[in-house]
Structure formats: structure tokens, C-alpha cells
Amino acid sequence: MPTEPPLPDETREVQDLTSLQPVRLALRGITKRYPGVVANDGIDLTVRRGEIHAILGENGAGKSTLMKIIYGAAAPDAGSIHFDGKPVAIGSPKQARALGIAMVFQHFSLFESLTVAENIWLGQDDAMTREMLDVHLDEAQRTFGLGIDLQRPVHTLSVGERQKVEILRSLVTPPKVLILDEPTSVLTPQAVQDLFEVLRRLADSGCSILYISHKLHEIRALCERCTVIRQGKVQGVVDPRAESDASLARLMIGAEPPKVPANARAPGSCVLQVHGLSLPRAHLFGVDLHAIDLSVHAGEIVGIAGISGNGQNELMQVLSGEDTRAPADSVTIHGTPAAQLSPQQRRQRHRLHFVPEERLGRATVPSMSLAHNLLLTRALTAGPLGWISLARLKRKAGEILRQYNVKAAGSHAAARSLSGGNLQKYIVGREMDAAPQILLLAQPTWGVDVGAAAQIRAQLLALAQQGCAVLVVSEEIEELFELCDRLYVMARGRLSPSLQRSQTSVEQVGVWMSGLWDGAGTPANTSAEEMSSLV
Ligand SMILES: Nc1ncnc2c1ncn2[C@@H]1O[C@H](COP(=O)(O)OP(=O)(O)OP(=O)(O)O)[C@@H](O)[C@H]1O
Structure with missing residues (x-):
């Protein structure tokens, strides 16, 4: 049995059955x-x-x-890595894979128009023929009960199924260590349960799994040990099942998370209204919007629940001005037609601001500084005669960093x-700081x-209190219940009637997420492909 390098005194090491197993991976003093x-x-x-x-x-936290260091995608400045008892230098992801280390990244990297098998084949070494791959895939599917149709084009798959494809890709050559970076961000509760089953089977077969998540209940349901990091240092190694949310938060952030204040607001007049909006998809893999009716009032927070890929992106693009194909009066702001205004016109005339789902590439230009990134949505920062004042940009960016506790x-x-x-x-922070009258957010947390x-x-909540009309699209039902006065549910490009938060339940919203509200179209007139997109 390989010997484990000694642990430093300050680490609270949990002793349990897992400690009877040999050490697979040991990092020491990684800086x-x-x-x-x-x-x-x-x-x-x-x-x-x-x-x-x-x-x-x-x-x-780091x-x-x-x-990335374990996967060979970043080089440490100091420290050592032992794999199966031997010191190793992992210089690249290829070397990591050769050792048996696989990583599933947060964002999927799949080609929509290719089949599952073709997508997986693309990532393999040249020596892997299609015939060999099919044998490996059949074996992996049988062992882990994944049940994915390898011949289906990726664009017909739900998010949960795409996640399984990413996992299946990492199982072609059975890994010894599998790293998952926030794998459940876009999964439904059922898809999360399915994923956990696969991971448990994988662990039972001897694979070690490193699981990064901010969701404490998931960590508790899945993991027997948890290393907590704060400001680049290990704070402790604990059994998460023996810890409360509060004790984990204390280890992680040094305090308990602040309580969100109770919600007592009286909505004002209607600010944003969508009436009978139907719009065909703009591209092959998009979603058609059908007869959408929606309203958001001043001082009100309205939520849209639903599994992503059911038209939320398409609706947000119409509301933000990125898609201006809809009839002008299908979207009104303060009663005036707005569907054909550009994002800039909406910002200038109506102070409508938008936080899209994609942080890099859409909400920000990755290579530009935070100060320069202000220019994407803030005309205010231009100086007299239209000159851009760099000093003002920097000052404003610095204020946002401080006010929103951004570490940079x-x-x-x-x-x-x-x-x-x-x-x-x-x-x-950048969009809230613009003092919007209408704020649209996709997956804000x-x-x-x-x-x-x-x-x-x-x-x-404070912004709504000041009269801003807020529309939030989120996969997290609990978040919507914490924030919103009213909720809609989106499924297959249709929007449900609105529900007062105080008069509905998580269960009802969960059922409606399958498109099963009165007048939404029943499963009888729903194609198999459409139903599968909801799973
Ligand atoms: N390529 C880079 N260049 C400069 N700084 C970086 C780079 N990558 C990470 N950092 C910095 O290193 C620190 C740790 O970042 P890291 O991404 O590891 O944190 P994290 O714990 O994964 O956070 P999160 O939960 O937000 O994803 C941060 O302060 C980050 O700004």
C-alpha cells in the first residue's frame, strides 16, 4: 500500500472507513x-x-x-503531487489523462449538429478507431447505467443528457480520478439524482471523485469528505454529513451568510408588458416562442422558472433588444412600443439593463480590463465632448469592486x-450600479x-424597494421563492399564467415545469422530442 505523505498538524483530518483505502492522490504544499x-x-x-x-x-478561494494544477492545465510555483504513491509532474492535460485523471468542465463543449458518438470520438487520441470506441462506450454505458442513444444528434438532447455525454466522454478510458467542476448548475433535481447514482457507481468501482460545488446539500448527499479552502489555504478537512450549513459557511467564509430580508413591497404601475408574443426560432437549434403574455410592475420582482433550453434565452433576447424581429407593440415599456428598440435605446430611454447568462464573451470581453468592460453597458462614463475618461472608468470600477465585494x-x-x-x-454589480428602472437577469447567482x-x-430586493421592475430567470426554484412576488413557468416556448408566490408551492411549479398547466398543450399533443427536452 502506498505511503501517504504526512499531513500538517493544522488540518482536521476525518478518520472513517475511507481512510482504510490506499491514497490515490496526495498534494503537498501546492502554491x-x-x-x-x-x-x-x-x-x-x-x-x-x-x-x-x-x-x-x-x-x-482557489x-x-x-x-487545473491536478489536470495539468496550470503549473504550480511550489509543492509536490503524488499519484498512487509515486511523485509525478503533470505538465499537460494529456499527461493527466495518461495517468487516469479526467475532468468534466462546468460548460459543455459539444457540437450541436454531431451525434453523441461523433462528439465523443472527436476528443479521443488518434489510435482510437470508431469500432474500438463503440466497444468502450457500450461497456461504459452498461457499467454505469447511463442509457444514452449514441446516434442522437446533440441538439435533440436535454441539458441533463448533455451532462451525461460529457461524463460518458470521460469514462471511455476508465479514469482513476474524475474532477467535476460545479456539474449540477443547469440540472433539474431528477437529473441531479441520476448523476449522483452514476457517480456513486463510479466510486464503487474504485474511481476517486473530486467534486466542486457551492451547493451544501449536494455535498452532504454525495461526499464523505470535504476539504474547505479560504483565501488559498486549507481551513479543514471535514465530514460534510456531520456539519450544518452554518458550520460549513463559517469554515468557508468565516461567518454565516446574511439572512435575506423579508419581502414586503407594494408593486406600482405596469412597466414592462409582453402581449401575444410569438416568434419563430432564429436558428436551427433555437426554440419557437408561442403567444407569450407577461407583465412586470414597478417595485416588483417577477421570476421565470423552468428548465433551461425551453425558450428562456429567446425571450430574454427579445426583452433585452438583442432580437428585434418581434412586432413593435408585442413588447411595451411604460405603454410605448419597444420590441424594435436596440439594447442601447432601451438603456437610454428606459434604463433597461440586462445580466445575461454567459459571463465571458457576452456580459464581458474576456481580455479587456474590468474598467474597460464598464463601457459595454455604461454610456455615463464618457467625459465631456464624448471623450472617454479612463480615470472615471477606473474610479467607477473600483467602487463596484468594493461595494459588491468582488475579489480582483x-x-x-x-x-x-x-x-x-x-x-x-x-x-x-455593474448593472445594479446603473440605477436601472428595469433589470433583467438570467441565472443571477x-x-x-x-x-x-x-x-x-x-x-x-433593495433595488425593487426603490421601484425598479426586476425580472429573474433562474433554474433554482428556491431562489425564485426567496426573491419573487410573482412567478411564471416556461416550457416548450410557452409561458404559464402568473402565480402569486404566496399562493403557490415548489411542487406546483415543479409540475408546471413539465408544461402541464391548463391550456399549455397536454402530453398528448407533445412530440417525443419535445417531452425529452424537458427531462
Ligand atoms: N489566469 C489568471 N490570472 C490571474 N489571476 C487568476 C487567474 N486564474 C485565477 N486567478 C485568481 O486566483 C484566485 C483564485 O481563483 P479560482 O478561479 O481558483 O477561484 P475559485 O475558488 O475556483 O472561485 P469560484 O468559486 O468563483 O469559481 C482569484 O483571485 C482569481 O482572480
Whole structure:
């Protein structure tokens, strides 16, 4: 049995059955510095064979950096890695894969028009023929009960099924260590349960799993050990099943997350109205919108629940002005036709601001500094005679960093250098800081830690209190119940009637997410393909 390098005294090591298993991966003193920040500061991590080990930490704590080091995508400045008892230098993802380390990234990288098998084949080494791949895939499917039709084009798959394709891809050559970075962000509760079953079977077969998530209940349901990181240092190694949300939050952020204030507002007049909006999809893999009716009042927070890929993106594009094909009066703002106004016209005339789902590439230009990224949505920052004042931009970006607790090297930092959660805080902060009258947000707390998520929700409530009309699209039903006065549910390009939050339940919204409300079209007139997109 390989010997484990000694653990430092300050680490609270949990002793349980997993400690009988040999050590598969041991990191000692891993340090990684970026300009202005020590992302990993002497990190020790021990993962045993067949163990599901969670990595927990606030935004910017250094989790992704550590995983990139294990996967050979970043080089440590100091420290050592032992794999199956032997010291290794992992210089590239290819070397990591050769050792048996696989990684499933947060964002899917699949070609829509190719089949599942073709997508998986693309990522394999040249030596793997299609015939060999089919044998491996059949074997992996049988062992882990994945049940994916390998011949289906990816565009016909639901998000849950796409996630399974990513996992299946990592199982072609059975991994010894599988790293998953927030794999459940876009999954329904049922798809999460299915994923957990697959992961448990994988662990039973001896694979060690490193699981990054901000969702404490998931970590508790799945993992027997959890390494908590704060500001690049290990705070402790605990059994998450023996910890409460409060105790995990204390380890992670040094305090309990702030309570979101109770919601007592009286909505004002109707600000944003959508009437009978039907729109064919703009591209082959989009969703048609059918007869959408929606209203949002001043001072009101309205939520749209639903599984992503059911038309939410298409609707948000019409509302934000990115898609101006709809008849002018199908969207009105303060009673005036608005569907054909550009995003800039909506910002200038109606102070309508938008936080899209994609942080990099859409909400920000990855290579530009945070200060320059302000220019994407803030005309206010131009100086007299239309000159851009860099000093003003920097000052404003600095204010947003401070007010929204964003961890970054400064206003000069490139957007892509921020951790996912910190960039999300910056984008939400940038739009809230513009004092919008209408704010549209898609997945506002995606990838954000528990403390920061509570902070963003509290700020949204305060904004509504000041009279802003807020529309939130979210996969997280609990979040919508915490925030919203009214809810709609979106399925297959249709929007349900509105529900007062106080008069509905999570269960009812869950049922409606399958498109089963009166007048929505019953399963009888729903094609198999449409139904599968809801699973
Ligand atoms: N390529 C880079 N260049 C500069 N700084 C970086 C780079 N990658 C990460 N950092 C910084 O290192 C720190 C740790 O980032 P990391 O992405 O590892 O955090 P994280 O714990 O995964 O956060 P999140 O939960 O928000 O994804 C952050 O301060 C981040 O800004």
C-alpha cells in the first residue's frame, strides 16, 4: 500500500472507513501565484481510492486553480503531487489523462449538429478507431447505467443528457480520478439524482471523485469528505454529513451568510408588458416562442422558472433588444412600443439593463480590463465632448469592486482573470450600479458562493424597494421563492399564467415545469422530442 505523505498538524483530518483505502492522490504544499494574488497557498489534499471528496470554498478561494494544477492545465510555483504513491509532474492535460485523471468542465463543449458518438470520438487520441470506441462506450454505458442513444444528434438532447455525454466522454478510458467542476448548475433535481447514482457507481468501482460545488446539500448527499479552502489555504478537512450549513459557511467564509430580508413591497404601475408574443426560432437549434403574455410592475420582482433550453434565452433576447424581429407593440415599456428598440435605446430611454447568462464573451470581453468592460453597458462614463475618461472608468470600477465585494487584483484586471463567481458579482454589480428602472437577469447567482448569493439577493430586493421592475430567470426554484412576488413557468416556448408566490408551492411549479398547466398543450399533443427536452 502506498505511503501517504504526512499531513500538517493544522488540518482536521476525518478518520472513517475511507481512510482504510490506499491514497490515490496526495498534494503537498501546492502554491500558485498570479499577479496580485496567491491563488493556492501551501495546499495539502489527500484523496483515497473510491472516495467522493468535495472541494468547498468561497468565490476566488482557489478551487479551480487547484483542479487545473491536478489536470495539468496550470503549473504550480511550489509543492509536490503524488499519484498512487509515486511523485509525478503533470505538465499537460494529456499527461493527466495518461495517468487516469479526467475532468468534466462546468460548460459543455459539444457540437450541436454531431451525434453523441461523433462528439465523443472527436476528443479521443488518434489510435482510437470508431469500432474500438463503440466497444468502450457500450461497456461504459452498461457499467454505469447511463442509457444514452449514441446516434442522437446533440441538439435533440436535454441539458441533463448533455451532462451525461460529457461524463460518458470521460469514462471511455476508465479514469482513476474524475474532477467535476460545479456539474449540477443547469440540472433539474431528477437529473441531479441520476448523476449522483452514476457517480456513486463510479466510486464503487474504485474511481476517486473530486467534486466542486457551492451547493451544501449536494455535498452532504454525495461526499464523505470535504476539504474547505479560504483565501488559498486549507481551513479543514471535514465530514460534510456531520456539519450544518452554518458550520460549513463559517469554515468557508468565516461567518454565516446574511439572512435575506423579508419581502414586503407594494408593486406600482405596469412597466414592462409582453402581449401575444410569438416568434419563430432564429436558428436551427433555437426554440419557437408561442403567444407569450407577461407583465412586470414597478417595485416588483417577477421570476421565470423552468428548465433551461425551453425558450428562456429567446425571450430574454427579445426583452433585452438583442432580437428585434418581434412586432413593435408585442413588447411595451411604460405603454410605448419597444420590441424594435436596440439594447442601447432601451438603456437610454428606459434604463433597461440586462445580466445575461454567459459571463465571458457576452456580459464581458474576456481580455479587456474590468474598467474597460464598464463601457459595454455604461454610456455615463464618457467625459465631456464624448471623450472617454479612463480615470472615471477606473474610479467607477473600483467602487463596484468594493461595494459588491468582488475579489480582483484591481480595476485593471482582465475579466478572464477573475474567478467565475467574482466575475458574476462584478457583472451584477455593474448593472445594479446603473440605477436601472428595469433589470433583467438570467441565472443571477450561478456559480456564486452562499454568502455572495445572499448578498446579491438582498441587493435585488433593495433595488425593487426603490421601484425598479426586476425580472429573474433562474433554474433554482428556491431562489425564485426567496426573491419573487410573482412567478411564471416556461416550457416548450410557452409561458404559464402568473402565480402569486404566496399562493403557490415548489411542487406546483415543479409540475408546471413539465408544461402541464391548463391550456399549455397536454402530453398528448407533445412530440417525443419535445417531452425529452424537458427531462
Ligand atoms: N489566469 C489568471 N490570472 C490571474 N489571476 C487568476 C487567474 N486564474 C485565477 N486567478 C485568481 O486566483 C484566485 C483564485 O481563483 P479560482 O478561479 O481558483 O477561484 P475559485 O475558488 O475556483 O472561485 P469560484 O468559486 O468563483 O469559481 C482569484 O483571485 C482569481 O482572480
